[in-house]
Amino acid sequence: MTETAIRIENLTRDFETVRAVDDLSLEVPSGIIFGFLGPNGAGKTTTINLLLGLLEPTSGRAEVLGLDTQTQGDEVRTRTGALL
Numbered sequence: 001m002t003e004t005a006i007r008i009e010n011l012t013r014d015f016e017t018v019r020a021v022d023d024l025s026l027e028v029p030s031g032i033i034f035g036f037l038g039p040n041g042a043g044k045t046t047t048i049n050l051l052l053g054l055l056e057p058t059s060g061r062a063e064v065l066g067l068d069t070q071t072q073g074d075e076v077r078t079r080t081g082a083l084l
Contacts, residue, residue: 003029003030003066004027004028004029004030004063004066005028005029005030005031005032005064005065006026006027006028006034006051006062006063006064007026007027007028007062007063008024008025008026008027008047008051008060008061008062009025009060009061009062010023010024010025010059010060010061011023011024011025011047011050011057011059011060011061011062012024012057012058012059012060013043013046013047013050013055013057013058014058020043020046021043021046021047021050021057022043023060024043024047024060036048045084048082048084050062050069051064051069051076052064052069052073052076052077052080052082053069053070053072053073053074053076053077054073056070057070064076064079064080065079065080067079
């Protein structure tokens with residue numbers, strides 16, 4: 001069985017009048033090289049900030065390396081790195 005590095009379930013993030021991430025679900029197995037691509041304003045940076053526990057989702061949930069990004073964001077950031 002392959003471990004999951006990133007699990008996102010129905011993740012949504014709203015900013016006042018803008019929905020930056022809309023009901024995103026995604027699973028990335030460990031050991032996979034994954035590119036996160038899209039046009040400007042597509043929600044890529046917001047999604048990464050949600051995965052790092054720097055933002056709280058409006059709804060949904062995410063795990064990185066089995067850690068809940070909302071409650072264990074500090075540990076997620078300790079165990080990962082992101083370059084934006």
